[in-house]
Amino acid sequence: MNINKSFINSLSFSGKETTYFDDTVKGFGVRVCKSSSSYILMYRNAYGRQKKLTICKTTLMTPTEARDEAKRLLALVVQGKDPEQEKLERRKELTIGELADEFLKFKLPFLKQATRNSYQSAVKKHIKPDLGKIPIKAFRHSDAQRYYNDLLMGKGITTFHPRKEDFRHIGSANTVLVPLRCMFDYARSLGLVDFNPVKELQTFPNPCSYEFFDETEIRKLGRIINTCNYVNPYYLNVIRLLVMTGCRKKEIENLKWSYIDFKHQLFLFPDTKTGAQDRPFGIAVKELLLQMKDAVQPQSNDEFVFPKSGKGTDVAKNFFQVHVKSKPEFAKKKVHSLRHTFASMAAAIGFPEAIVAKLLGHKQQSMTARYTHVTEDAVLQAADKITRKIAALLNIPERCAKPEDVKMFPRGIHLYKLHLVKPEEYPRPIPSRKQRAAG
Numbered sequence: 480m481n482i483n484k485s486f487i488n489s490l491s492f493s494g495k496e497t498t499y500f501d502d503t504v505k506g507f508g509v510r511v512c513k514s515s516s517s518y519i520l521m522y523r524n525a526y527g528r529q530k531k532l533t534i535c536k537t538t539l540m541t542p543t544e545a546r547d548e549a550k551r552l553l554a555l556v557v558q559g560k561d562p563e564q565e566k567l568e569r570r571k572e573l574t575i576g577e578l579a580d581e582f583l584k585f586k587l588p589f590l591k592q593a594t595r596n597s598y599q600s601a602v603k604k605h606i607k608p609d610l611g612k613i614p615i616k617a618f619r620h621s622d623a624q625r626y627y628n629d630l631l632m633g634k635g636i637t638t639f640h641p642r643k644e645d646f647r648h649i650g651s652a653n654t655v656l657v658p659l660r661c662m663f664d665y666a667r668s669l670g671l672v673d674f675n676p677v678k679e680l681q682t683f684p685n686p687c688s689y690e691f692f693d694e695t696e697i698r699k700l701g702r703i704i705n706t707c708n709y710v711n712p713y714y715l716n717v718i719r720l721l722v723m724t725g726c727r728k729k730e731i732e733n734l735k736w737s738y739i740d741f742k743h744q745l746f747l748f749p750d751t752k753t754g755a756q757d758r759p760f761g762i763a764v765k766e767l768l769l770q771m772k773d774a775v776q777p778q779s780n781d782e783f784v785f786p787k788s789g790k791g792t793d794v795a796k797n798f799f800q801v802h803v804k805s806k807p808e809f810a811k812k813k814v815h816s817l818r819h820t821f822a823s824m825a826a827a828i829g830f831p832e833a834i835v836a837k838l839l840g841h842k843q844q845s846m847t848a849r850y851t852h853v854t855e856d857a858v859l860q861a862a863d864k865i866t867r868k869i870a871a872l873l874n875i876p877e878r879c880a881k882p883e884d885v886k887m888f889p890r891g892i893h894l895y896k897l898h899l900v901k902p903e904e905y906p907r908p909i910p911s912r913k914q915r916a917a918g
Contacts, residue, residue, distance in 0.1 A: 576611025761866025
């Protein structure tokens with residue numbers, strides 16, 4: 480039987496599945512079912528087992544094209560390969576979504592919390608929804624580049640900030656790319672892929688902020704801290720410590736009394752972004768911390784310097800949003816600008832980079848740094864000089880507020896303990912039950 484176009488057009492379902500074989504190519508035929516008809520190939524593999532492979536539906540190929548495909552498949556059989564088995568293996572091949580789950584299960588225990596959250600968010604919001612069903616071996620370098628370009632233009636990225644003209648979501652795109660690249664490194668280490676398609680892409684560096692407070696701006700910041708209507712003044716010491724120590728935000732907000740060595744003026748951080756560190760602090764910081772300790776009277780050294788009074792409380796970020804960034808001259812300032820401020824002050828006084836790196840807890844990677852050794856006394860003297868100058872600019876009050884010194888509203892009711900109130904809104908009357916019901 481010669482399978483040609485006219486023969487295909489004359490086929491109809493006779494009530495049961497029927498197969499018609501071609502006379503010219505052995506094993507090539509057409510299978511007619513109730514809903515459709517398909518080209519098939521019958522062959523025996525290297526072990527003599529008979530196999531039946533569906534090539535495609537008759538509507539997708541002409542008989543000539545299907546016959547040529549059957550010849551190609553039979554040539555593979557002669558070479559000892561099994562086309563039907565390879566097709567099944569491709570269907571069972573690990574997908575990017577499955578790789579992501581396996582990678583996170585292996586990698587998360589070794590990551591710090593912030594990195595862990597970033598990886599989980601990228602996988603949940605972007606990688607699995609966008610690429611989850613693609614087999615890892617089918618994901619090419621060009622696919623990775625195309626996906627990165629889509630992220631740059633905001634595909635699948637939601638933001639609360641208004642998008643500016645020609646704005647590219649560089650930071651978000653790079654955040655998604657990091658775990659995706661690590662996933663394929665992990666797959667390559669296991670022999671699942673031969674190369675990493677996410678490496679050597681044309682990417683953009685993350686936009687960096689180099690904002691800091693100069694001496695005049697530090698004075699203004701000190702006036703803002705001392706005069707703002709903050710519900711709990713004790714927690715304003717978070718801002719003071721950030722600018723006087725150059726520490727990262729979480730390092731101060733999660734500080735415990737047991738981490739503070741008053742005798743040697745050291746923060747004994749058990750874990751930071753770069754591992755456990757002993758970080759020197761200046762005499763002005765020591766004086767402030769002693770005042771705070773007298774005000775708090777902690778029952779044990781294991782207590783937090785800033786007791787956790789609210790779930791998800793972020794004092795520094797909230798303070799900047801309401802009291803600092805609302806000023807036109809400080810609109811671009813961020814909490815991290817305080818760390819830049821400390822480093823800039825150290826550089827302005829004339830301390831070398833090696834001492835500044837020690838104060839900030841940076842790991843020096845340059846070759847010169849391997850031959851530069853800094854004594855603890857030199858670092859401590861630098862910290863004393865820097866913090867005294869910043870403390871003088873901030874004009875810190877002599878009396879330290881206590882955590883329980885919460886400003887009250889009329890009728891003895893106050894906002895959530897760490898909530899911020901704009902000056903024009905404080906104090907405000909408490910609405911009655913009828914007013915609240917009305918909206």
